Amino acid sequence: MRTDATGRALQLLSLLQTHRFWPCAELAARLDVTERTVRRDLDRLRDLGYPVDSTSGRYGGYRLATGTHVPPLILDDEEAVAVSIGLRHAAEAAISGIEETSLRALMKIESLLPHRLRRRVSALHSSVVSLRRAVDGGVIDPESLSVFAAACRDNEDVRFDYRRGDDETSRRLVEPHQLVAAGSRWYLVAWDRHRDDWRTFRLDRIEEPRQVGSHFTPREIPGGDAADFVARSLGATARLHDAQLVIAAPLAELDGVLRWVDHTLIEVDADRCVVQIRSEDLGRLAMAVAEIALTAPVSVLEPAELVDLIGRLGAHLTTPAVT
Template identity: 80%
Template sequence: MRNDPTGRALELLSLLQTHRFWNCAELAARLEVTERTVRRDVDRLRDLGYPVDSTSGKYGGYRLVTGAHVPPLILGDDEAVAVAVGLRYAAEAAIDGIEETSLRALTKIETLLPHRLRRRVSVLHSSVTSMRRAAVDDDIVDPEALSVLAAACRDHEHVRFDYRRGDGESSRRLVEPHQLVTAGRRWYLVAWDQHRCDWRTFRLDRLREPWLAGSHFTPREIPGGDAASFVASSLGPTPRHLDAKLTIHAAFAELEGVLRWIDHTPIEVEADRCLVQIRSEDLGRLAMTVARIALTAPVVVIEPAELADTVRKLASHLSVAPS
């Protein structure tokens, strides 16, 4: 018989965290104790905040259920490493507020990791880097909206929301949400549009204030049978389809701080100026990119002409209140 109550309770918790139903006699055999000891250890876990449900009788047993709060977790080595790595890269997701929350959780977990596991996590972080890009407010996803849509997908419930298309046009939508898809920092909703009687892909950063319509639908089969493939076909081969050429009146080395966040290619580099090609998804983003560069050095738009017109329009709308 095992006489270490703490070690025995931790092993019992590890078994219960599989979320299967365990017969009391089966647990007693696994732990090499009596059924009476199993019942005492279950009570000890309940005192610690773990919600253990039980059934009585000859074939009675126990199951770990959802509780009102998060109790301490028992993780295996591989699970602990996976959680730490996941939190590190969750901090780079385009979800409002998740960066600070993920880093707080990561700090708590890494503080408790044994040295051997901390080394595994550290080696992975030091060997992998992410291709970062400048944060754009319009790219940020509201976590509450994400929760509403996820619940609607799960419960097959209609959702209404306001949606802004890429060309700036806004409209009210009523959809049957089927699946959320991530692509890098972007989130998409695959849904059947009730008004257009067709499948649509919606970018979550362009979606505002979704709310449940209060009615349910029968799920349909997504074209191709796979939401990720449907989003990929909707986006096309590459989202960056607009190029522009700029003359920037500064040495290329002086522009490293601003260009590092921009998809760019240097074409001609001279001592006091450079010709650079930049790429983005639409004209508005190209214009904002030009404005960002202009904070560092004077910029002249060479092509396309539409971008030059957009930059001039942007400049004409900027003003400073008199002091």
């Protein structure tokens, strides 16, 4: 039987934070104490400000409820590492204001990590870098993101002004269905009421979104998957440059990276693929090649301009920093 009341309370809190209902008998078995001790520890947590709900009956139990403030969180080792890594990547997102907020939260968490976890997090941060896609000057307003997230959840129509790639602006009334994050860009998959068809919208090109109060019945996204729909929509965009690559990996290992690249399979073998990719300019082609190279070795067959650009990019990446 565990007699350390403080350690037992922290372990109990960690279990409750999963937000599932825990029967008293199961909590007692996990903590190796009596059910009476569990109930006493639950009362102690309530006195500390943690809102613990209880439900009676055959399927009843205890669960940590949503309160009026954020109580201290208890994280195990793996959770603490995962949160730290997630905040580090959130600090690089193209969402206005989230960088500073994420860094503040990251500093608080990492300052409390024990030495063994801090070494793990530091090793991951120093060994992994994010390939940031070129963004056409567009940073997403977090308020817009919130409007669309709520509209997708509540099936509510949204009106906004949309700036197309040629800078022409139009007024839109849509039924928002799903938000899709692709690298540094965010997309909205929605049914356009005026055009009577599905459309993909870049959130950084949307201005003054507002819910209009009317609701809609959800439709089925073509193909059933919003991410695949966005990937197909991006592939349908006019491309001015193409390249041919040899990727030293079987096709099954490349699905996650190729789905975001406008490509055509030319030859597929057991351990390599020949692929043609397309993009608006050589710079974006180089970024696509670099992203694929994070998954498997890549050789550029053509064009020669891209081969030269990749060579210069590699030289810059390996040049020691000037001190």
